[in-house]
Amino acid sequence: MTVYDVAIVGAGPAGSCAAIAARHAGARVLLLDRAEFPRDKACGDGIAAHALDVLAELGVPDPVAGYAPVPVLRMVGPGGGAVARALPRPAYTVPRRVFDARLLTEAVATGAEVRTHTVRHLDVRDDLVEIDGEFAARAVVGADGAGSVVRRALGFAPNPPGHLALAIRGYAPARPGGGQPSRCPAAAWAAHPGAGPVGDGSANIGYGELLRGRPVSRAHLLDRLFALLPGVDPAAVTGLRAHHLPLSTRRPPPGRGRIVLAGDALSLINPFTGEGIFYAVLSGALAGDAALAGQEAATRYTASLRSRLGRHLRHSRAAAWLASRRWVVDRAIRAADRDQRVFAALVDLGLGDGLLDGRTLGRIAAGR
Ligand SMILES: Cc1cc2nc3c(=O)[nH]c(=O)nc-3n(C[C@H](O)[C@H](O)[C@H](O)COP(=O)(O)OP(=O)(O)OC[C@H]3O[C@@H](n4cnc5c(N)ncnc54)[C@H](O)[C@@H]3O)c2cc1C
Numbered sequence: 204m205t206v207y208d209v210a211i212v213g214a215g216p217a218g219s220c221a222a223i224a225a226r227h228a229g230a231r232v233l234l235l236d237r238a239e240f241p242r243d244k245a246c247g248d249g250i251a252a253h254a255l256d257v258l259a260e261l262g263v264p265d266p267v268a269g270y271a272p273v274p275v276l277r278m279v280g281p282g283g284g285a286v287a288r289a290l291p292r293p294a295y296t297v298p299r300r301v302f303d304a305r306l307l308t309e310a311v312a313t314g315a316e317v318r319t320h321t322v323r324h325l326d327v328r329d330d331l332v333e334i335d336g337e338f339a340a341r342a343v344v345g346a347d348g349a350g351s352v353v354r355r356a357l358g359f360a361p362n363p364p365g366h367l368a369l370a371i372r373g374y375a376p377a378r379p380g381g382g383q384p385s386r387c388p389a390a391a392w393a394a395h396p397g398a399g400p401v402g403d404g405s406a407n408i409g410y411g412e413l414l415r416g417r418p419v420s421r422a423h424l425l426d427r428l429f430a431l432l433p434g435v436d437p438a439a440v441t442g443l444r445a446h447h448l449p450l451s452t453r454r455p456p457p458g459r460g461r462i463v464l465a466g467d468a469l470s471l472i473n474p475f476t477g478e479g480i481f482y483a484v485l486s487g488a489l490a491g492d493a494a495l496a497g498q499e500a501a502t503r504y505t506a507s508l509r510s511r512l513g514r515h516l517r518h519s520r521a522a523a524w525l526a527s528r529r530w531v532v533d534r535a536i537r538a539a540d541r542d543q544r545v546f547a548a549l550v551d552l553g554l555g556d557g558l559l560d561g562r563t564l565g566r567i568a569a570g571r
């Protein structure tokens with residue numbers, strides 16, 4: 204059996220970026236995914252500028268080529284107030300079928316070996332990890348998404364109620380003029396109608412809710428989605444697909460020994476917006492690099508993750524706690540409408556690695 208330096212489970216944004224980073228560091232890399240690419244993934248398809256920064260550092264050639272920048276971001280509060288402003292830096296709506304395939308193509312170009320394989324079992328030995336008795340590596344990156352098998356193999360529980368959301372998305376004919384992507388700074392996901400024009404005549408629409416211990420059915424999500432987007436004809440919507448979002452407010456340890464977790468597998472989804480691609484590409488890159496340390500992979504990864512995202516994750520958890528009060532969200536929307544710097548701070552917090560600074564808090568508290 205060939206022993207790889209690094210085996211990566213899952214070839215989504217986290218897995219492909221882990222592969223690219225590990226290849227840049229000179230490792231022999233195996234990338235496993237149960238799906239044949241290109242493949243779809245339930246997502247709002249929003250790619251923030253912060254994610255593009257990470258991809259540029261990794262040398263991924265223009266991952267959003269051919270898609271127009273999103274001109275305006277609209278945030279809607281639970282009380283109905285809204286703000287629509289130009290984003291400080293451009294974001295894009297790129298279908299995941301296209302975006303993820305581009306990242307995987309780059310991982311292959313850097314020399315990663317890709318296999319279609321559904322991972323079921325990990326065996327940790329003294330000097331390596333065996334995968335399903337078929338593959339072996341000195342370190343493993345679990346980038347296998349919200350239902351991560353690698354996380355389960357480590358004995359880490361899934362996110363509990365209150366820290367897990369369920370969202371559905373589909374593609375509707377775009378409104379004339381393109382419409383504006385809409386993101387609710389999630390009064391804890393009570394309502395998250397999104398509508399992002401893809402640029403091919405369709406718009407990505409979505410709705411998600413925080414799970415609180417009671418089952419939420421697909422029919423309920425669809426009811427809410429179409430209630431919040433009354434102009435959309437349900438019969439014209441295609442590609443409806445729901446998926447879990449493990450929020451960053453409750454994360455397992457980043458790994459143990461030779462095994463580390465990245466992206467959704469590590470519950471890295473912004474509780475404020477439901478965005479996870481920036482975290483996936485960043486944590487994937489850090490994990491792929493740390494994996495070269497073999498038995499010390501988890502220690503090295505924990506340190507790099509803390510130094511790169513630790514403060515931000517503490518701030519976004521505090522922001523999510525505040526945003527669970529509807530009036531706070533309404534005031535934040537009002538403040539963002541009046542003050543471009545507040546808007547920019549909320550965007551950075553919700554789409555990237557921003558902090559909840561004193562000025563922003565003050566403006567929200569003052570209700571202006
Ligand atoms: C409805 C919805 C809307 C969203 N909108 C946005 C948005 O607009 N912007 C944003 O930034 N984020 C958004 N997110 C979050 C975003 O989709 C995730 O954070 C992102 O996909 C995480 O990337 P990942 O690489 O960690 O996992 P994934 O993209 O889920 O990739 C995991 C990969 O692992 C593979 N896999 C799983 N199990 C196994 C196994 N046992 N063996 C082998 N392979 C396996 C899967 O096939 C998959 O390819 C949204 C999520 C949802 C549900």
